[in-house]
Amino acid sequence: MADQQEVKEVKEKKGIGGLLMSIIVPAVVAVGATIVTIMLLGSNLTQPKQQQTTQPAPTEIKAVIIQPGTYTTFMLKGGKEVAVIDSLTVTTASDACRAAIGERRDMIMDGLMLIFLSKERSELNTAAGIELLKKQIRAMVNEVTGFTGERERLGVIGVYLYIKAISSVE
Numbered sequence: 001m002a003d004q005q006e007v008k009e010v011k012e013k014k015g016i017g018g019l020l021m022s023i024i025v026p027a028v029v030a031v032g033a034t035i036v037t038i039m040l041l042g043s044n045l046t047q048p049k050q051q052q053t054t055q056p057a058p059t060e061i062k063a064v065i066i067q068p069g070t071y072t073t074f075m076l077k078g079g080k081e082v083a084v085i086d087s088l089t090v091t092t093a094s095d096a097c098r099a100a101i102g103e104r105r106d107m108i109m110d111g112l113m114l115i116f117l118s119k120e121r122s123e124l125n126t127a128a129g130i131e132l133l134k135k136q137i138r139a140m141v142n143e144v145t146g147f148t149g150e151r152e153r154l155g156v157i158g159v160y161l162y163i164k165a166i167s168s169v170e
Contacts, residue, residue: 074116100145
């Protein structure tokens with residue numbers, strides 16, 4: 001009988017130990033697999049963030065088309081009125097665009113003349129009319145300098161215009 005009790009005690013110890021081992025070993029393996037998975041996925045998730053932060057922010061470079069104080073005049077639609085422009089500056093997103101503006105100043109001035117010839121006094125007396133004029137100037141300068149399509153984001157990003165007066169020429 002003593003042998004049978006010893007066998008039962010050994011079986012109970014093996015049963016509890018076996019049960020604990022069958023729970024602990026898979027738990028340790030699962031925790032290890034989880035940590036390895038997180039480390040691998042974590043490194044993949046942090047790489048795009050690093051690539052996004054290394055892209056430089058666009059810079060703003062000032063380019064002067066009409067110097068302040070020069071009072072350049074442009075004839076308006078109908079030929080009886082002129083707009084007196086005190087200054088016209090643009091901001092560009094690249095040095096290449098600023099350089100192109102300097103090289104093609106005569107073409108830009110010609111484009112400005114054509115834009116103003118399509119305008120009437122009433123269009124330049126409203127905030128909406130001036131905003132439209134600025135958009136047209138931006139598009140024209142980008143077209144003249146070749147910063148269109150995908151390259152447009154490197155072209156003119158802002159137009160600053162000061163109209164001194166609109167006057168009759170009769």
